Amino acid sequence: MEPREGPPPGAAGLSLPARIVVALTVGAVTVGALFHLGMVFLHVAPSNTLSKEHATAVNDYIYPEFEQNWKLFAPDPLQQNIHVQARAEVVKPGGAQETTGWVDMTAMDIADIRHNPLPSHANQNQLRRAWSYYSDTHDAQDQPTAGSGSDLSRTYLQRILQDRFGPTLNGGTVIRIQARVATTPVPQPKWVAGTTGTTTSYRMLPWWNVSAAPSGQENAS
Template sequence: MQSTQGPPPRVAALSLPGRIAVAATVGAVTVGALLHLGMVFLHVAPSNTLSKEHATAVNDYIYPEFEQNWKLFAPDPLQQNVHIQARAEVRKPGGAVVATGWVDMTGMDISAMRHDPIPSHTQQNELRRAWGFYTDTHDQQEQPTASNRSEISREYLQRILQKRFGPRLNGGDVVRIQARAATTPVPQPSWIAGSTATSTQYRVLPWWNVDSAPASGSAPATSTTPSGQETAS
């Protein structure tokens, strides 16, 4: 028995406003995709006249969400375990200000990813890349080295940590947060001569005042609320 259902509607069967809407949507998506690919290409391509002329616009578009790097293919890959830790100052209802212990944010991310066959890209990279972005634009004295990108990187890292702590913690209001990185070298394989130091080194950042407005950073990678657990110092 032959079906009496007609063919699916086509663009040509749409009204004039409908065809204009479809064409505009397709055009906008195409332009957006081409713009994104062009910006990424200029960012990763060898330095040239075009990338130098539009360096500011390219960097403003790429950082921090679309940053690219080649560390996976580097001849000397990363040989350190870096854990980002943070603590908060909490103002209690009576006015007293109490500091929490250091909370291992990276450890929380790793715990959330463990045994998850398809962990999210955010869980794996959000905090790690935020720290990398910060260290790429600040020296060891925490002074900016990349003009406007330095401030963007600091705000980006602060917003992520601020979002994870939340506005209230341990019965009080979070008023300041502080971050540090605990870096532990990965031991060399037994067949390589020489020894590698395995002691953990800390890079401690200054205290940052928490904005009164709700943080607009990315959502936390885990629903576990930091409770001020202490880590080794």
């Protein structure tokens, strides 16, 4: 504040009660802002002495509205392309069952992203994040590791795939679907010595009965 003639228009010249109100406001805002920033700092910083000690308090304050994650492409960028693929078992009108081929759902998203200056979250994030939610809440044997979160993530992923197949496929009614995840490492830059494999590996998920499936279909999970 530059020097000015006369009293500043701020708190000076106010009556005592008014000054007390102002002081209380300044105090409350200062404490509030510093508290908030401290909490956010502990939330975004790596796990450390303080944040471990006060983990409950920090989480209670941060979640759900101040949650944030700025590890964009960090510590290392993802170095593999992950594609979620799915196939379905359908029942033909005659009663014959048939398993469809694998459909690359991620490739469908990528086709929509290509040459699109304004890609949609529906293609960029929906399936991609549903898969990471699933893999965060399940172990490699597809056993749930996060209680109800595991159920939610499984149902979510199943519904995305189910919606994309629709109720009927190849002239039959979809009764079960199965997902697999194809992981292909990005080839190393050509100027980097040594080579890494670029073969695609697959992780097979269990068959899931679609919600309206007729009874008698065993859920493999």
